[in-house]
Amino acid sequence: xxxxxxxxxxxxxxxxxxxxxxxxxxxxxxxxxxxxxxxxxxxxxxxxxxxxxxxxxxxxxxxxxxxxxxxxxxxxxxxxxxxxxxxxxxxxxxxxxxxxxxxxxxxxxxxxxxxxxxxxx
Amino acid sequence: xxxxxxxxxxxxxxxxxxxxxxxxxxxxxxxxxxxxxxxxxxxxxxxxxxxxxxxxxxxxxxxxxxxxxxxxxxxxxxxxxxxxxxxxxxxxxxxxxxxxxxxxxxx
Numbered sequence: 001x002x003x004x005x006x007x008x009x010x011x012x013x014x015x016x017x018x019x020x021x022x023x024x025x026x027x028x029x030x031x032x033x034x035x036x037x038x039x040x041x042x043x044x045x046x047x048x049x050x051x052x053x054x055x056x057x058x059x060x061x062x063x064x065x066x067x068x069x070x071x072x073x074x075x076x077x078x079x080x081x082x083x084x085x086x087x088x089x090x091x092x093x094x095x096x097x098x099x100x101x102x103x104x105x106x107x108x109x110x111x112x113x114x115x116x117x118x119x120x121x
Numbered sequence: 122x123x124x125x126x127x128x129x130x131x132x133x134x135x136x137x138x139x140x141x142x143x144x145x146x147x148x149x150x151x152x153x154x155x156x157x158x159x160x161x162x163x164x165x166x167x168x169x170x171x172x173x174x175x176x177x178x179x180x181x182x183x184x185x186x187x188x189x190x191x192x193x194x195x196x197x198x199x200x201x202x203x204x205x206x207x208x209x210x211x212x213x214x215x216x217x218x219x220x221x222x223x224x225x226x227x228x
Contacts, residue, residue, distance in 0.1 A: 061216040106210075108157075
């Protein structure tokens with residue numbers, strides 16, 4: 001059974017960085033990509049990007065280019081998302097989700113439980 | 122980027138009745154459209170992909186239709202657990218984009 005388990009809530013100061021982890025189990029990790037999506041309070045879902053867990057190649061939404069880094073550790077089947085230079089606009093729940101199809105296809109079939117990131121001085 | 126617009130923002134329906142939710146894309150996405158259900162405080166759950174294919178384990182009361190720019194999610198007979206938020210997502214063009222969601226509430 002597929003599970004994605006994320007790290008716990010974070011409180012960070014403006015200008016700091018946050019790194020969220022996503023531990024995958026129940027399937028062959030490097031067969032499916034991992035995506036990152038965030039949701040600000042009362043808002044819709046926002047795509048951030050994804051990592052090919054086999055090659056390690058990353059694809060970031062332009063809005064986050066230069067500020068986000070997605071990595072993975074195949075030995076521990078864990079994906080990571082680091083976001084730098086945080087502002088109050090980055091306060092959100094951050095989700096990892098499995099990209100449940102190959103190629104240029106972005107169906108998210110399994111999700112982590114979410115990680116709340118609070119940005120406060 | 123493609124803008125996804127969902128309507129209505131809130132839909133009031135009685136238990137056992139049918140709910141029809143709409144999603145419109147700012148340009149054609151063919152059938153590259155997914156629907157997600159989100160309960161309060163929980164992660165989204167995939168309901169429908171390819172505009173009309175139910176995901177694994179999704180009850181038959183959920184159905185999707187449409188192509189191009191106009192899509193519909195229909196819940197044939199609302200159960201108590203269905204009164205939550207539904208979001209559509211296009212995955213035709215980069216970046217994938219989501220609608221703002223429709224909240225289905227008890228009438």
